[in-house]
Amino acid sequence: MAKPTAKERVLDSYEEILIEQGPGGVTLEAVAARAGVSKGGLLYHFGSKEALVDGLLERLSRLSDEDLEQARKAPEGVVSWYLRTAITDATQRKPLHRTTMATIRIMLNEPRVFEVVQIYNQKVHDLISEHVGDSLTAELVIxxxxxxxxxxxxxxDDASRLLDRIDEIKARIQP
Incomplete structure (x- = not known):
């Protein structure tokens, strides 16, 4: 696995601080220190806090699109894949989960974050609707x-125990 670039380390650090401390804990100095770069190095990649938010949103969009593509290609089908990964993404701390948690921490303070999340949510709804045949069943799956x-x-712990019952859950939602 390739070593993360300075830009990726800065975004990773920004996410970690958001998750641990919320928006109030974010300073350019704190992000730079956690990333192991100078403040000038951070500013080279992200010229402001707003640019950090933009970087986070770009990462969220990219990871979300990759996630949807995996769902489309899943051998078990979109619904089973969606329900299974709802549990495993969080427990395995995958990059999308971490980015999502960071995004949730700033959503109330940043309307543009809410807009990006709404776009992804619509894409998820559209994909699931396409595979289950109707909007209400898609909403129930989501x-x-x-x-x-x-x-x-x-x-x-009860969430991970449900992994073995994904097919049963799916059958009850989508008979």
Missing amino acids: LVGDGLYLRSALGR
Whole structure:
């Protein structure tokens, strides 16, 4: 695996501070120190806090698009894949999960973050609707997935035990 670039380390550090401390903990100095770069090095890649938000949103969009592509290609089907990854993404701390958690921390303070999240949510809804045949069933699948994701993100053991029952859950949502 390739060593992360300075720019990637800065974004990783920004995410970590957002997750641990929220927006109030973010200073350019703190992000630079955590990333192991000078403040000038940070400013080279991200000229302001707003540019850090832009970088986070670009990362979220890229990771989300990659995630949707994996769903489309999943041998078990989109719905099973969506429900299964709602649990495993959080417990395995995949990059999309970490970026999502960081994004949630700033969503209330940054309307443009909310807009990007809404776009991704619509893409998820459209993909699931395409595979289940109707909008209401898609909403139910998403709600179950959101609940599983939240339980898993909060460290609830019962979420991971449900992995073995994904087919049963899917059958109850989409008979």
